[in-house]
Amino acid sequence: MKVFVTGANGFLGQHLVKSLLEKNFQVIATGKDVSRLLFNDKNYAYFSLDITNEKAVENMLSDEKPDIVIHTAAMTRVDDCEQNQNECFKINVLGTSFVVRSAEKYARHFIHISTDFVFDGEKGNYKEDDPLGYVNWYGFTKIEAEQLVKSSVIPWSIARTCLVYGNALYGTRSNIISWTKSKLEKKEKIKVVDDQVRTPTYVGDLAQGITAILEKKATGIFHISGREILTPYIMSMRTADFFSLDKNLIERVNASNFSEPAKRPPKTGFVIDKAVKELGFDPISFDEGLKLMF
Ligand SMILES: NC(=O)c1ccc[n+]([C@@H]2O[C@H](COP(=O)([O-])OP(=O)(O)OC[C@H]3O[C@@H](n4cnc5c(N)ncnc54)[C@H](OP(=O)(O)O)[C@@H]3O)[C@@H](O)[C@H]2O)c1
Structure with a gap:
């Protein structure tokens, strides 16, 4: 099965590509920059792709015709998003629209990565169907991106996650x-x-949770985080x-x-019962x- 990943150079993207290769999926990894990944696997290829370039996205997905698209690429630094709102909208909303529209034509399942910042943080301990709200521009753009995915005609899944920690496999990333x-x-x-308040998520658990969504062809929204x-x-x-x-x-x-x-x-943090029950998701403790x- 061929899996197309956006944002593969990123913190999550690196772990996700590793997890997919370990399960013998064929992985087409893409990132905006030149590759920072050093995977040496016959099932792996990397291409530079700017998701805000509609034609390039269309061309690459029509060439590759993957079974599944996993969309992790985003502008993720919350303060940068607040200070560069146009750029953030372009990447997180327009970019997502280009990837999802091409996926509708050339793929069979779309998995989108979202965030606890789609909630306003007044209630905490959020379930998948709790009402959305935002307190910053990043959260606003991630809600808009979710709406695009939810209104698409391809079978879709949204994996929301919360304060991801762990080591970058290539390069460094502070957390x-x-x-x-x-x-x-x-x-x-x-x-x-x-x-x-958050439910911090070990990056390896998140990669496994997303891989489980893919393997089970599970659709809908899933909260993927630690328990604590x-x-x-x-x-x-x-x-x-x-x-x-x-x-x-x-x-x-x-x-x-x-x-x-x-x-x-x-106050964010997730109730993860749905992922535990439907995906067999079993995150490690913070100390582990x-x-x-x-
Ligand atoms: N980390 C967290 O705590 C956390 C929490 C909740 C949700 N999330 C979500 O998880 C996903 C992955 O986050 P992350 O922590 O892995 O972020 P990250 O390390 O910042 O990675 C994001 C990647 O997006 C890529 N990207 C940015 N603009 C692009 C463009 N125009 N075209 C193509 N690629 C572009 C970058 O590629 P290059 O490096 O090649 O430039 C970067 O590697 C995001 O959707 C984020 O909203 C993360």
């Missing part, structure tokens, strides 16, 4: 755990919010504990102490994730 570890090792003080409900402050404290680093360097603060360009939804990272 709350690597950031905490590196700051505390240098004996630097950090301020971490304790009034936001944690604040960033607790995540930093647990990271310090794990590495026996000085917890006194971590200052507990509220989001109102920070002036960031984009607001963050206060820490162990796997280092």
